[in-house]
Amino acid sequence: MxxxxxxxxxxxxxxxxxxxxxxxxxxxxxxxxxxxxxxxxxxxxxxxxxxxxxxxxxxxxxxxxxxxxxxxxxxxxxxxxxxxxxxxxxxxxxxxxxxxxxxxxxxxxxxxxxxxxxxxxPSPAYRVWDAARLKAATGPGRRIGDVLATAVDPLGTAVSERLRARGWRRCGEDGDGDAQPRYVFQVPLTGRTPGDLWSGLNQEWRRNVRRARRAGVEVVTGGASDLPEFHRLLRITEERDGFRLGRSLAYYQRQFTVLNAEQPGRMRLRLAVHEGEVLAAHTMIVTPGRVWYQTGASADHRREVRPSNALQWQMLLDSQALGAQVYDMRGVPSTLDPDDRSHGLLRWKLGTGGRLVETLGxxxxxxxxxxxxxxxxxxxxxxxxx
Structure with missing residues (x-):
């Protein structure tokens, strides 16, 4: 370096x-x-x-x-x-x-x-929407920006104005020019108990977590030796869901080594195992005050046992136990059109009952x-x- x-x-x-x-x-x-x-x-x-x-x-x-x-x-x-x-x-x-x-x-x-x-x-938020408002606004051709925000952060507005006045240019009006996601989905954790988090899930999420339990899905912690299996599942997920991160196995191995050398447990790999087979694998990153869900991957078969819901529920509990203020599920698309293929990711995250935050980009x-x-x-x- x-x-x-x-x-x-x-x-x-x-x-x-x-x-x-x-x-x-x-x-x-x-x-x-x-x-x-x-x-x-x-x-x-x-x-x-x-x-x-x-x-x-x-x-x-x-x-x-x-x-x-x-x-x-x-x-x-x-x-x-x-x-x-x-x-x-x-x-x-x-x-x-x-x-x-x-x-x-x-x-x-x-x-x-x-x-x-x-x-x-810049770190300040710009606008915030609660899950219920966005779910109600879902429809053909709709986008997040079409919906009146639940809250507008005055600091974000002020910072935006100050940067423009000094000649700064925002990278793309809808986040398409950003290297990092402009729209992120977050679940607030401060002052909430596991019971509160469970109540925050919608009925479909609670049903799926219960289904995973009844099916015997077990959530375990993986290590560096499990990264090849995670990456194999990631390639399957990219093909199924029509996106391409373009990150090699070596990238995740380097990330896992470097981040955990700085602080043991900074990057973690959680696995959903069913009948001895890893069906889903998600990475999470832990810093003081916040936990991020970074990348998720899952198999094409036995999806009915809901391994990804089981993983996310456990990661929410992990984050709360670690004392994090926020569980950040990272980027979501800007579309509210249910016929848009990418909308499925937003719909899935909305089920946690969190909030969508537009950063300043x-x-x-x-x-x-x-x-x-x-x-x-x-x-x-x-x-x-x-």
């Missing part, structure tokens, strides 16, 4: 300065931020092949980091310039009315590091100057050809 060190120097009075963080400092800061994404932990750099990386923090007069960012750098072919990417970050004070206080030194640092443009993923900006602007346009043309 390459490391690009932050330039040293003094900040103006009252401003923050950027300095490199070692992995321990970075993890310590994120441990105090329960909403921080797993994509901002230093271990994620080890998952991303072909990217240079660095951990940086904002420091004021006290010398204690006030925020942090894992920055990934992709070199533009044939140049010494980089596209900088901060996935689902930075972890910073988005509520501050003066975001320039920390944004300005970040931009200066990235420019000095050879970046011609940067993409970020990802935002980009070139880092000033005619040369960087030209390279930014060329970079997007290069991506389009790929």
């Amino acid at each position: 390459l490391t690009l060190l932050a330039p040293d120097g003094r900040s103006r009075a009252g401003e923050l300065c950027i300095r490199a963080l070692d992995a321990a400092e970075h993890r310590a800061l994120l441990a105090s931020r329960p909403d921080a994404s797993f994509l901002q932990f230093p271990s994620w750099a080890g998952v991303k092949e072909g990217w240079a990386s660095e951990s940086v923090g904002w420091h004021g007069a006290s010398g204690v980091p006030e925020g942090a960012a894992l920055v990934l750098y992709r070199q533009f072919p044939g140049t010494r310039k980089y596209f900088a990417y901060i996935p689902e970050g930075p972890v910073a004070d988005w509520a501050s009315h003066d975001i320039d206080r920390w944004m300005r030194p970040l931009m200066a640092h990235l420019r000095a590091s050879g970046a011609f443009a940067v993409r970020i993923g 990802e935002w980009e900006i070139p880092l000033g100057g005619a040369a960087n602007n030209a390279l930014y346009r060329a970079f997007h043309a290069y991506l389009a050809r790929r």
Whole structure:
């Protein structure tokens, strides 16, 4: 893994300065931020092949980091310039009315590091819909954006306005330009008991979990040796459901090794076993305050014993027992059309009784100057050809 060190120097009075963080400092800061994404932990750099990386923090007069960012750098072919990417970050004070206080030194640092443009993923939510509202709005040609939100986050609205005013561009109006999902499905856990979670499931989910129990489906914890079976089931799932993640077995093996080297149990593999055969396998990622369901896979046969429902119910219980505030089921499609093939994933997640959250998505900006602007346009043309 390459490391690009932050330039040293003094900040103006009252401003923050950027300095490199070692992995321990970075993890310590994120441990105090329960909403921080797993994509901002230093271990994620080890998952991303072909990217240079660095951990940086904002420091004021006290010398204690006030925020942090894992920055990934992709070199533009044939140049010494980089596209900088901060996935689902930075972890910073988005509520501050003066975001320039920390944004300005970040931009200066990235420019000095050879970046011609940067993409970020601000953490505030934008809009929220409860499951009942979306279920009622399902219909031909309907999309999530057509439905009045249950709640609009004023912080998300303010951050969006501040970024636009500073020249940032949102990547795609419906999330199609984002590398990370704009629409995610979450189940709140704070203050809820297992009984509350059970009551939150719809009737179909409760029926399916009971069916799995009666059929003898057993949920167990897998290890690295079970990843080939998980990946085999994933290929079956991709073919059946008409999507393609394009991730190799080696990718998941690297992810499992790197994340668990940083913190044992950070990435877990849960298996649904029936009559000695693994019928479904799901991965989950654990950080302080949050658990993510990352990738799910299942066999084409014996689906009537509902192994995936059994897995998800156990993972919900695991998350609650770990003290997580949120169980994040990650991305869902924006369609509410029941005839759209991808709608099935949203319908399945709606059954948990959680909420759909529209994040602010990802935002980009070139880092000033005619040369960087030209390279930014060329970079997007290069991506389009790929």
